[in-house]
Amino acid sequence: MSANAAEVSGSANEPMVRFKNVQKSYDGETLVVKDLNVDIARGEFLTMLGPSGSGKTTSLMMLAGFEPATHGEIILNGRPINDVPPHKRGIGMVFQNYALFPHMTVAENLAFPLQVRKMSKSDAAAKVKRALEMVELPEFGDRRPAQLSGGQQQRVAVARALVFEPDLVLMDEPLGALDKQLREQMQYEIKHIHESLGVTVVYVTHDQSEALTMSDRIAVFNDGVIQQLSSPDTLYEKPDNSFVAQFIGENNRLQGVINEVRGDACVVKLDSGDEVLAEQVVPGGTGTRTTLSIRPERIELDPAPGACPVTIDGKIEELIYLGDHIRVRMNVAGTNEFIVKVRNHTGRKPLAAGQQASVGWDPIDCRALDALT
Amino acid sequence: MSTTAPPAPLLPSNAVDSTGPITAADGTPLQTALSRATRKARIRAFLLVAPLLAFVVLTFVAPIGQMLWRSVSNDSFSANMPALTAWFAENEALGSDGGPEGDGIPGEDAFEALATDLKGARENRTAGIVGTRVNYDLSGTRSLFTKSARQARKLEAPFKAALLDVDEDWGDAELWSVMRSASRTYTGDFYLAALDMQRNVDGEIEAVPENRRIYVPLFVRTLWLSALIAGLCLLLAFPVAHLLARLPLRYSNILMIFVLLPFWTSLLVRTTSWMVMLQSQGVVNDLMVAVGIVGDDGRIQMMYNQAGTIIAMTHILLPFMILPLYSVMKTIPHDYVRAARSLGATPSTAFWRIYFPQTVPGIGAGVLLVFILAVGYYITPALVGGSSGQLISNLIAFHMQKSLNWSLAAALAALLLAGVMLLYWLYDRLIGIDNMKFG
Incomplete structure (x- = not known):
């Protein structure tokens, strides 16, 4: 599913959010977001993933109403919201640095969105209590944000964005400031909150493992354009282009030229002279330059004869022991950086640096993508 | 690898003792x-x-x-009039009905002491100093002392009659009451004077007549104008500081130069340029006449009065408000207001409930700084204040330089200091000094 496909699928079922030909420029010279078209379904967890400066945060800020779109339309619940100020959009938001009001207690922070909505004190107090219980901080209402740990502040920020029961919650790299272990724990918690409340979440991150863990769909941004919009498994296993293949997970790249097209597959003549069979993704016929992308864990080291449709000879350069698997760096088809992951199971053949070994894979796992320059 | 050392005790014997230190x-x-x-x-x-x-x-x-x-402490009387000072010490309170004749005038012994001291004053040329000291409390008496001292050599007993012959003012009961209090080296009288109070003939403390009250109204005016100037500075500085904190660096740097430019200009030059701007034949009035807002005969008096003091001092003290505000605002991430907006707050709610409370440390610092500077300001009100725009410092300067009543100047300054410290203490109680941020 690509960005264009998502646009078509939205018409069947009214989307929650629709970006229509949205463009954004800050200086009038360069476009930070170039022609953004996304439909976000109700209840979906959509992640905008990309390197910094790719336009993902800008897109989120346009949706929240803090940045005006230079061109195009943003539609929320069927209504264009380009001219609706942020406080009337009813969108919850979690900021990168939490943005908890330092001069208010946790409970006051949570009550703030309810107060500005003129909710009665007792109703507000009940909701605040429930929200604090949801993020497992029922005892912390009287504390100031500065008295909480990073993870606790983060939970309060999530609770505050949800306490007024918005349909849509935006999260701008909310876990960026946490350490790795806490980050992983919070990923699950946010995911569970999303599932139990059924809110729509638009999540921005540059951390690909975070995106894979949490999302229903991921939009990979680069250079102001969505490179691919699909589910985590599709994104990982069937990347549309070299950028996505390289940005998500680890990936071996081999350069070559398409020699022969066979339906969906093609024969690629590598620069080293070897010929391999691959799944054709890049459009074009014979003579098109291409980058082959193969995930390290899909490669078989020293496969039994006939087990793999494609085999190439290589040489082991380096072994890195990682416990559950062994990373084998090999010299294959002219590159020194060819990585193979070997599962650390009993009866594993002994490996040594300098040893000659062949590698093999299924052509389905080897995708002929656009050539990297 | 075994050694034969004795087994080490669990704790060194001198390390922890439950009884000793x-x-x-x-x-x-x-x-x-x-x-x-x-x-x-x-x-x-x-x-x-x-x-x-x-x-x-x-x-x-x-x-x-x-x-x-x-x-x-002021010994200009006691040091130069030892005999009379001693007589005052020996003869306690002499009320309006005191003295041999019950008219508040002492008897011959006091006049003898006075004559002795006047002779000494003539030799030491100190009659002027004594006269000046008494003159503080009772005007017109300096010449009495200098005149009498000139004729002191001719004085002979009975001294009372002789002195009254030199000048009948020596028979003034108020003069004797004033001399009695001036003879005390250590006195709170200067504080009384600074608070527009005096001792009457009976030595009781009373307020001076309404038309002679100078200092208390001036203290009130000083505090009120300083508060007004601090308030105006806050109103003007807040948006500028906000702009400084929010603009991209290259613009905020230029703006910062404009804020700091007055710092690099002489205070006199700045004050004088306000005179050029605001005087009745000045730029502002000419412009208003040219545009037709006011007629040529209706030029507005903006200089040499309170308005001049307020305008010029507000401008001069503005950077002291902008800088602390700026330094606090710079530390407030923009995300707070954004978060408030996303939570449903209107721009004004977000400002008053989220942004403004976080700028309070800067506001406190700026207001306190400007207020304290304004309370002690001297040059600008002296130049542009006219008579209605004078502050207490101008009067302190007057007593330091013109009337040479340093004790009164010191008392006024001490009261000013006490007032500022009181406000500082109040600020600490209400807002807390810890919350103040200068940068």
Whole structure:
């Protein structure tokens, strides 16, 4: 599913959010977001993933109403919201640095969105209590944000964005400031909150493992354009282009030229002279330059004869022991950086640096993508 | 690898003793050992600070202390009129009905002491000093002393008649009451004067007549104008500081130069340019006449009155408000207001409930700074204030330079200092000094 496909699928079922030909420029010279078209379904967890400066945060800020779109339309619940100020959009938001009001207690922070909505004190107090219980901080209402740990502040920020029961919650790299272990724990918690409340979440991150863990769909941004919009498994296993293949997970790249097209597959003549069979993704016929992308864990080291449709000879350069698997760096088809992951199971053949070994894979796992320059 | 050392006790015997003080390994008390170990560092730290400490003591603490001392101690009468001072000490309170004749005038012995002192004053040429001191409290008496001292040699008993013959003012009961209080070296009378109070003939404290009250109204005016100037500075500085904190660096740098430019210009130049701007034939009035807002005969008086003081001082003190505000605003991430907006707050709610409370430390610092500077301001009101725009400092300067009543000047300054410290204490109680941020 690509960005264009998502646009078509939205018409069947009214989307929650629709970006229509949205463009954004800050200086009038360069476009930070170039022609953004996304439909976000109700209840979906959509992640905008990309390197910094790719336009993902800008897109989120346009949706929240803090940045005006230079061109195009943003539609929320069927209504264009380009001219609706942020406080009337009813969108919850979690900021990168939490943005908890330092001069208010946790409970006051949570009550703030309810107060500005003129909710009665007792109703507000009940909701605040429930929200604090949801993020497992029922005892912390009287504390100031500065008295909480990073993870606790983060939970309060999530609770505050949800306490007024918005349909849509935006999260701008909310876990960026946490350490790795806490980050992983919070990923699950946010995911569970999303599932139990059924809110729509638009999540921005540059951390690909975070995106894979949490999302229903991921939009990979680069250079102001969505490179691919699909589910985590599709994104990982069937990347549309070299950028996505390289940005998500680890990936071996081999350069070559398409020699022969066979339906969906093609024969690629590598620069080293070897010929391999691959799944054709890049459009074009014979003579098109291409980058082959193969995930390290899909490669078989020293496969039994006939087990793999494609085999190439290589040489082991380096072994890195990682416990559950062994990373084998090999010299294959002219590159020194060819990585193979070997599962650390009993009866594993002994490996040594300098040893000659062949590698093999299924052509389905080897995708002929656009050539990297 | 075994050694034959005796088994080590679990704790060294001298380490922890449940009864005695804790000792170091060599048996000295731990406190002693610790202070010995840190003494060198403390001495070195003190030596580094010593030059500044000496400088501050010599140039700040000592002169101010001396000044404050002067406000309660003035010996210009007692040092130069020893005999009369002694007589006053021996003969307690002489009310309006005191004296041999019950008219508040003392008898012959007092006049004899006075004559002796006047002779001494003539020889030492100190009659002027004594006259000046008495003149503080009762105007027109300086010449009485100098005149009588000139004729002191001719004075003979009976001295009362002789002195009354020189000048009948010596028979004024109020003069004797004033001389009695002036004879005291240590006195609170200067504070009374600074608060528009005096001692009557009976030695009781009373307020001076309405038309002679100067200092209290001036204190009130000083505090009120300073508060007004601080308020105006806050109103003007808040948006500028916000802009400074929010603009991209290259624009905020230019703006910052404009804010700091007045700092690099002489205070006199700035004040004088306000005179050029605001006087009745000045730029602003010419412009208003040219545009037709006011007629040529209706030029607005904006200089040499309170308006001049307020305008010029607000401008001059503005940077002291902008800088603390700016330094606080710069630390407030933009995300707070964004978060408030996303939570449903209107722009004004987000400002008043989220942004403004976080700027309070800067507001406190700026207001306090501007207020304290304004309370003691001198040059600008002196130049542009006219008579209605004078502040208490101008009167302190007057007593320092013109009337040479340093004790009264010191008393006024001490009251001003006390007032500022009181406000500072109040601020600390209400907002907390810890919350203040200058940058």
